[in-house]
Amino acid sequence: RKEVEQDPGPFNVPEGATVAFNCTYSNSASQSFFWYRQDCRKEPKLLMSVYSSGNEDGRFTAQLNRASQYISLLIRDSKLSDSATYLCVVNRNNRLAFGKGNQVVVIP
């Protein structure tokens, strides 16, 4: 089983719609969790950290479920500029493991 698993998609989303996707991780000792955004083979950039209590940043909401070992990302009111690949990242013992990413395509 891969350490971090994501359904690569693509997720074709009408503009204005809501999209959500999950990422599962296999190491229960994982310590911290993040969502990064990557545009078309450019460098990844931090979208948000994921806290146990869940957190929200504008149209983006992240949740962590330690019992089931997954994190989720929800994007509300999708914009064309949200089209990107969203990478799930897990920190375990000072090493980072990346998922393959969820590709989101927002359609006008």
Next chain:
Amino acid sequence: EAQVTQNPRYLITVTGKKLTVTCSQNMNHEYMSWYRQDPGLGLRQIYYSMNVEVTDKGDVPEGYKVSRKEKRNFPLILESPSPNQTSLYFCASSQSAGDSYEQYFGPGTRLTVT
């Protein structure tokens, strides 16, 4: 401007010809790391460094070397490149390794080994 720089950005080389990809950060970060990104495989960590003179293997270290003689620099060395090292490479740095510290990535180096 706070940034991570990598050089070169693009490199085409031949099998066996030693090369070095440089990485430098100006944020006084302790933690630096190298990743490669391949289609269908995602980002995989090659090596990381917790601080000066402290380096450790990531998930795919074979065929690579690193050094951390100064805090700001973390070069990636391919002693004898092979075609399976053709990839997109990213260097990253963060204030520390743990918890919620953001990783800042360089712009990437696209390497082709023929």
